[in-house]
Amino acid sequence: MGKRELSCFLCQELLNEFLLNRLDNKRREAVNTHLSSCEACHSEKEKVKKSHAYLQEYSQLKIHEEYKKELLRSEPFSDFFLRIIRWDTWPDPMKWVTESVLIAATIALVLGTVSQTVLYMKKHSINDQGTDVAFVEDLPPENISEAESQEENIKQMEAALAADSEDEVPSSSPAQKSSEVSSTEASSEESAKTAARKGFVYRGTMSVPDAEDIAEAVIGKIKFLGGAKAGEVPLGWKQPGGRYFHFAIAEKDYEELTRFLSAYGKIRLSKEPHRRVMPKGIVRIILFIGTDRRLKVKKTKPVNSISNIDKSTEPPQELQGTDADSLSVPQMPEPQDEGGDL
């Protein structure tokens, strides 16, 4: 059986190894035999020789000393970073874009700083007394309700009081007063329903000839019923034109309190939704008792001494169904002819 001849494909595959003297004797002999008889493979061998010579030149290349030193002393990461930030190696469009971005960023920074400073100065502007005045919206929710109760509520109540005094005169019958209170409450039930998921507050006003006269009695009554101030201001906070009461009281005592207050003047309370939810069984009341001088003029008899009421901290006895003639509680002014129909 004769020796199997090498194919051209296999011969050309082995040419590189053949020229590098990496073939064993058997294969070397086979390649030699094939090359002597195949012109194409012989030509291919010459080309591979040239390639070897060409690549040999590359292997002789000398590295520049400066470049080698640079590579040897360079720290990989820092060098890479420095190369990236090297301005002179950046292409021109990139330089222009970077310059534009930097200028825009600087302008934005300056404008932002100025606007922030102006805003800060507005927020913390110094008033005449030299104290800081903060915006209401900066306060936490608890303080917002306080601000409302102390400022906005008083304004609303004063406005309501003014309207009341224009349109109505206190009614003579406490029973009627009670019905008015209840009718006012009924009208506000809808709004209370909408706030069922939230809290509510009883907000109301009351007109008396002189709020100062009854303030102590009202404070005493509230305390007697176990009530306590709910806001930051003291109970019966003195305000121009009246007294401001912001307090919490047991729900079961609400009726008693309204009866007590009705004896002194017409009271209008409405149940309004409020974000603050009170504990079960406790209601919050915001009441402004305003002084109406016209009521004082109309009065036939001054309001009884507050000290009597204050001592007992009980509502006027006429409300409790006793004989009105024997009472020492204030006699409510009768409407005069000219204002009676109001």
Next chain:
Amino acid sequence: MNEAQVRTVALFFFLAFLEEQVATVATTKAIGKLNRGASITDKFTNVNSAIVYYCYLYWKKMRKKQKHVNIGVEKMFEIPGSLDLEPWKQLQKETIPEEYIATIWSMVMGFSDEQIAEGLSVSVGTVQHRVSLSIRRLGHILEAGKRHG
């Protein structure tokens, strides 16, 4: 790494990229990795395989950033006037990268097929085949260039 190894790495990236900036960054990274590579002796049987491995690694990463060819390569190596870079550039265009990379290690650096195979995680036969194809292709390019020249 010694100076010879630094030259080897630099020459590989020079031939692989033919672009100074990318080649320098890749060389710096590869040298840094090889200098820090405490586990090289655990991973590879010899340093040359580690050089092949890390150079191949950074070549793959950096080739995406290569946009220009033959820019400022004379800053890296002293290129004699008789050496024409055109056939090599032509070879890069006509062969797949793995073929001319194997050729660099084998024919220019003189690494053994076993070292290259270990570094590239391929068989020795694959290395030999890639080098053979590339060498023959380069021979054709040189021959054609000689005829046209």
